[in-house]
Structures are given as structure tokens and as C-alpha cells.
Amino acid sequence: MCGIIGVIDRSRECMSGASIRSALSMMDERGSGEGAGYVAYGAFPEYAECYAIHVFFDTVHETKPAVDQELAKWGTIVHDEEIPTYEQRNLRKIHTPWRYFFLPDPNLMPRSTTPEDDIVLHLVMKINSSIPGALIYSSGKNIAIFKASGWPEEVADFYRIQDYKGYLWLGHNRYPTNTPGWWGGAHPFNLLHWSVVHNGEITSYGTNRRYIESYGYRCSMFTDTEVVAYLFDLLVRRHHLSPEIAVKALAPPFWDDIDRMPEDMARLNTAIRLTYGPALMNGPFAIVVARPDAIVGFTDRIKLRPLVTGTSGSRLYISSEEAAIRVMEPDVGDITMPRAGEPILGRVVA
Amino acid sequence: MKTVRIDAGGMHYTPLNMAIREAVSAGAREIILDNVMGQRFIADGLKGDVLLTIHGVPGGDLGMFMSGPTCIVHGNCDHAPGNTMDKGTIIIHGSAGDAVAHSMRGGKVFVRDSVGYRAGIHMKQYMDKRPVLVVGGGFRAFLGEYMAGGLILALGDPRTCPATERGIGSGIHGGKIVIRGDIDEYYLGVGARKLPLQEDGMEEIIPFVREFAGYFGLDPDPLIGDSYVQVVPSSSRPFANKYTWE
Numbered sequence: 001m002c003g004i005i006g007v008i009d010r011s012r013e014c015m016s017g018a019s020i021r022s023a024l025s026m027m028d029e030r031g032s033g034e035g036a037g038y039v040a041y042g043a044f045p046e047y048a049e050c051y052a053i054h055v056f057f058d059t060v061h062e063t064k065p066a067v068d069q070e071l072a073k074w075g076t077i078v079h080d081e082e083i084p085t086y087e088q089r090n091l092r093k094i095h096t097p098w099r100y101f102f103l104p105d106p107n108l109m110p111r112s113t114t115p116e117d118d119i120v121l122h123l124v125m126k127i128n129s130s131i132p133g134a135l136i137y138s139s140g141k142n143i144a145i146f147k148a149s150g151w152p153e154e155v156a157d158f159y160r161i162q163d164y165k166g167y168l169w170l171g172h173n174r175y176p177t178n179t180p181g182w183w184g185g186a187h188p189f190n191l192l193h194w195s196v197v198h199n200g201e202i203t204s205y206g207t208n209r210r211y212i213e214s215y216g217y218r219c220s221m222f223t224d225t226e227v228v229a230y231l232f233d234l235l236v237r238r239h240h241l242s243p244e245i246a247v248k249a250l251a252p253p254f255w256d257d258i259d260r261m262p263e264d265m266a267r268l269n270t271a272i273r274l275t276y277g278p279a280l281m282n283g284p285f286a287i288v289v290a291r292p293d294a295i296v297g298f299t300d301r302i303k304l305r306p307l308v309t310g311t312s313g314s315r316l317y318i319s320s321e322e323a324a325i326r327v328m329e330p331d332v333g334d335i336t337m338p339r340a341g342e343p344i345l346g347r348v349v350a
Numbered sequence: 351m352k353t354v355r356i357d358a359g360g361m362h363y364t365p366l367n368m369a370i371r372e373a374v375s376a377g378a379r380e381i382i383l384d385n386v387m388g389q390r391f392i393a394d395g396l397k398g399d400v401l402l403t404i405h406g407v408p409g410g411d412l413g414m415f416m417s418g419p420t421c422i423v424h425g426n427c428d429h430a431p432g433n434t435m436d437k438g439t440i441i442i443h444g445s446a447g448d449a450v451a452h453s454m455r456g457g458k459v460f461v462r463d464s465v466g467y468r469a470g471i472h473m474k475q476y477m478d479k480r481p482v483l484v485v486g487g488g489f490r491a492f493l494g495e496y497m498a499g500g501l502i503l504a505l506g507d508p509r510t511c512p513a514t515e516r517g518i519g520s521g522i523h524g525g526k527i528v529i530r531g532d533i534d535e536y537y538l539g540v541g542a543r544k545l546p547l548q549e550d551g552m553e554e555i556i557p558f559v560r561e562f563a564g565y566f567g568l569d570p571d572p573l574i575g576d577s578y579v580q581v582v583p584s585s586s587r588p589f590a591n592k593y594t595w596e
Binding site: 254257337 | 467
């Protein structure tokens with residue numbers, strides 16, 4: 001059991017982190033105080049063109065020079081700083097969060113059609129698997145992630161998320177079941193422009209991990225949700241599927257439902273299932289995935305985890321509980337429970 | 351009648367439930383809760399002859415193990431209102447989330463609008479205890495999953511909220527699901543079969559239809575005049591050979 005909430009303002013009007021803090025805090029019962037986190041899109045307008053690379057250091061003086069050196073091989077560190085944090089009574093600062101604003105040099109990866117993204121992807125995988133004591137937990141442009149082991153309100157106050165603004169926020173309150181709670185295991189999980197929050201467990205993790213690692217991704221977070229971020233990067237960014245079709249690959253219709261579809265839909269869904277069989281995710285889950293222009297929410301095919309949506313003006317909300325949405329927007333309308341396995345998509349229009 | 355009013359705004363469910371229990375033991379017959387927002391476990395295990403009127407959106411497991419009270423909710427409910435409820439009534443002026451009336455063993459739950467997935471999962475009955483779930487709107491997959499007893503009555507208009515999801519009565523081995531209009535047998539779950547609802551079956555549901563219509567200010571006659579089907583276990587022991595071999 002975990003609690004998730006997400007909001008996108010389709011006209012890119014920014015919101016402070018104060019209200020998502022209250023909403024996630026209302027769902028404290030869904031967590032165990034061992035992990036909480038938030039992501040804000042649009043958080044660094046002054047460095048909007050740079051990749052905001054967030055790192056947890058075990059010891060800064062010992063490890064940071066190695067990370068600096070790796071980054072310098074592939075581009076320019078425009079600015080870097082320790083992420084400001086504020087002591088909380090029950091939150092032990094086990095890691096030192098740091099952020100780099102980084103510009104990769106596209107000429108250094110001529111074989112790629114998206115060299116900047118692929119350089120950063122390479123750096124994330126290399127640093128996370130080869131520099132002990134450094135973990136890159138966020139690497140997108142204009143995206144800030146705030147996560148740690150603690151309750152939602154403590155983690156929010158630890159980073160003072162009310163001081164940040166974003167047009168898209170996700171929040172997650174963790175109740176770790178299969179792996180220990182630790183900072184890197186808190187959600188949201190991020191890779192490049194993707195961020196993921198997830199309630200449930202992906203029992204097909206072993207299959208999904210083997211599949212995604214064959215494409216050069218390296219799992220380093222000791223928990224299942226990580227594969228969702230990598231699968232979206234592979235299927236949507238690299239294979240150019242739409243987010244809706246990617247959801248059909250991860251949570252496909254049952255074969256007997258496919259048999260009842262019109263012929264063209266049946267052929268499409270059959271092709272997706274056959275092509276992306278190893279990406280199919282089993283087990284109970286409700287997931288919200290964000291990228292700079294959209295959020296998409298979906299559950300497993302037999303709806304073993306809750307998910308509701310609501311709208312208000314230009315905003316779409318997706319959450320585990322209706323009450324959490326109402327904490328953020330008391331007059332929210334159109335409260336709806338999406339159909340199992342069906343994607344709910346909110347796109348920016350501006 | 352002694353009435354107590356509690357402002358639940360910003361309150362955690364533990365002090366809220368303590369305040370409710372104190373009021374009941376002090377002799378309150380009616381308790382009004384204002385500004386409820388996501389508090390779970392309201393009225394759980396509560397006994398006695400008391401009316402709770404809830405304004406807002408309560409959290410999960412409203413009225414779990416409750417035995418006797420009546421809860422009227424002016425708002426939507428989250429997951430599992432009426433979870434393992436023993437006696438009493440829950441009336442929801444709105445919709446409800448997944449697993450409504452989960453493992454319910456007695457009493458009645460009325461939902462004006464729709465319910466989520468697995469409504470009535472593992473409802474049961476024994477002797478004079480026969481729980482009833484009445485839903486005014488649509489329902490999602492796995493209605494009455496593993497149902498062992500009791501009655502689910504789905505009154506949603508088949509023209510506006512037809513059954514379009516799988517697993518109705520999946521694993522049902524007791525009790526009865528009555529659905530307005532008709533359903534495609536494709537949506538029946540394992541171990542379930544569909545039968546027409548005969549006259550004696552209609553007589554059985556009419557009092558609950560009238561009670562439902564009364565709570566929500568509706569005219570019961572169009573509901574009573576419509577046709578229904580029932581979903582019941584495919585035999586008296588549909589899973590006799592599932593886990594044991596004789």
C-alpha cells in the first residue's frame with residue numbers, strides 16, 4: 001500500500017508545493033514513514049536548458065570529485081550546489097543531496113539521433129553502477145525531485161517544497177513491502193524527462209528487468225518501480241510509441257478481450273502483446289508517469305490498486321483517494337474512476 | 351433526541367472516533383460530523399442505536415465491524431464502506447470506491463450512484479444474518495467476487511450504465527446478485543450462472559427497492575416495473591473439485 005497523487009496544469013500555470021504536501025500528508029496512513037517524495041516540472045526556469053542532475057552523496061568530499069570528472073568528460077557543468085535542506089526532528093540526513101545543471105556536448109555522441117539525452121542516460125547508468133556512494137536520482141531538464149526516508153510532511157519540510165513552483169507535480173508516500181526503505185528507493189523515480197510514482201508491486205520485475213537491461217539500462221535502486229521509468233524511456237522516447245500505446249504494452253488487454261475487438265484493433269493489440277511481451281507488468285499496481293508535456297495514470301488490468309481522477313479548470317488530478325484531491329482543490333469536479341488498464345492522459349496545451 | 355455535532359476538519363481519525371464513542375456512551379442518539387475529509391475507519395466497531403450524519407468525503411472502511419448504527423453520508427465514500435459490517439445501515443448520497451461491503455455479514459448498504467471494482471466481495475450470511483447491498487448506478491468488474499451469501503441488488507439503468515466489465519460473480523458459491531435489465535454472459539465470472547428473476551424473486555427485492563427509493567427521493571415504480579436477471583452459483587458446490595479431490 002502506498003499513496004500517490006499527481007496534478008498537471010494544462011496551461012502551464014505554476015503551483016507551489018504547499019498544497020501537494022497537504023494532500024499527500026492526508027494519506028499518511030498509506031505509508032510507513034520510510035519514504036516519501038515529490039517531483040516538480042518547471043522548477044528551474046533560470047536553468048531550463050540544462051539537465052538538472054540530482055545526486056545523493058554518501059560523503060561529498062570523497063565521491064564528488066569522481067562525479068565531477070565523469071560529467072566534465074561529456075559536457076559542461078554550468079552550475080552545481082548542495083540542495084538546501086532544513087533539519088527535521090525525525091528525518092536523519094543519511095545522504096547529502098546535490099544538484100548539477102549540466103549541458104552535454106552533442107558532438108561527443110555522433111552515432112545518436114538524440115545525443116544529449118543519450119549522453120545523460122549513459123552518465124546515469126555509468127555513475128550509478130560504478131561510483132559507490134553516488135546515486136543519480138533525477139536527470140531531466142527543469143525537473144526537481146525531492147525525496148528521502150520519512151513521512152510526506154517531513155520530507156516536504158526537509159526540502160521546503162513550498163519554495164518551489166511547478167506546473168506539474170507528483171507526490172508519493174511509500175509503504176515498502178518487499179525491499180527496505182531507503183532514500184534511493186523513495187518515489188518518484190526519474191530518468192531524463194520521465195518521473196514515475198507507483199502503488200503496488202510489479203511481480204514481473206525479474207522479467208521486466210532482464211528485458212530492459214538488454215537495452216543498456218542498469219537497475220540500481222533495489223526496487224521494482226525503477227523499471228517503469230526505464231520502460232517508458234525505451235518505448236516512448238526511443239521506440240516512438242505514444243504514451244497510450246505504451247500503457248497497452250505494459251498493461252495489455254486480455255486475449256479474450258482482444259478476440260472481441262474490431263479486426264484492426266485486435267491486430268494492433270496482438271502486435272503490441274507479441275512485440276512487448278517481456279515489458280508486460282504483472283501484479284497489482286496504480287501508476288502515474290509524467291513527462292514535460294503530459295501525465296498518464298493507469299492501473300493493472302484487474303484493478304488491484306485504487307486510482308481516481310478529477311478536473312478543475314485547466315488542471316487534471318490523479319490520486320489514490322478522492323479526499324486527497326479535494327485537499328488540493330475543494331471544488332474539484334468530474335470525479336471518475338478510470339477503467340482497469342486504461343490510460344488517463346492529461347496533456348499541456350500551452 | 352440528544353444531538354451532538356463534531357467538526358472533523360483537520361482531525362485525525364483516532365480522536366474523531368474517540369469523540370464519537372464518547373458521545374454515544376453519553377447517550378447521544380444523533381451525531382453530525384462536519385468537514386469530514388478522508389478520515390478512515392469512521393464508526394468502526396461502533397455499537398448501539400445511533401444515527402451518524404456525515405458531511406464530506408470519509409476515507410476507507412467506513413462502518414467496518416459496525417453493529418447497529420445508521421450512517422448517512424452526504425458525499426462520496428472511498429474503499430470498502432461496510433467492510434465486515436454486522437448490523438445497521440449505511441446510506442451514501444454519492445458514489446463509492448472499490449470493495450464496497452467487503453465481507454459484509456449483516457445489515458444494509460445503499461449507494462445512490464456507482465460503485466467501484468469488487469463490490470460485495472465475499473459477502474456472507476448465517477441464520478438470520480443476511481447482508482444486502484443496493485447500488486443505484488453502475489458497477490465495475492468482479493461484482494460479488496467470491497460471494498458466499500447475502501444479496502446484491504444493482505439498480506443502475508442498463509441504458510446509461512450497462513455492465514461492460516468482466517467477472518460478475520467470479521467464484522460465487524452462495525447468495526445472489528440481482529441486476530436490472532440483462533447482462534451479456536461473457537461478463538459472468540467463473541462458477542457463476544445467469545437466470546431470469548421469477549416472481550418470487552421480484553417479491554424478495556421489492557422492499558429493498560422501496561427502501562432505496564425512499565432514502566434518495568426517487569419514484570420506486572419504474573424500478574419495480576423493470577425486468578431483472580439474477581446471478582447465482584452454477585451449482586451448490588461449484589468449486590468442490592477445485593482444491594480437493596475426492
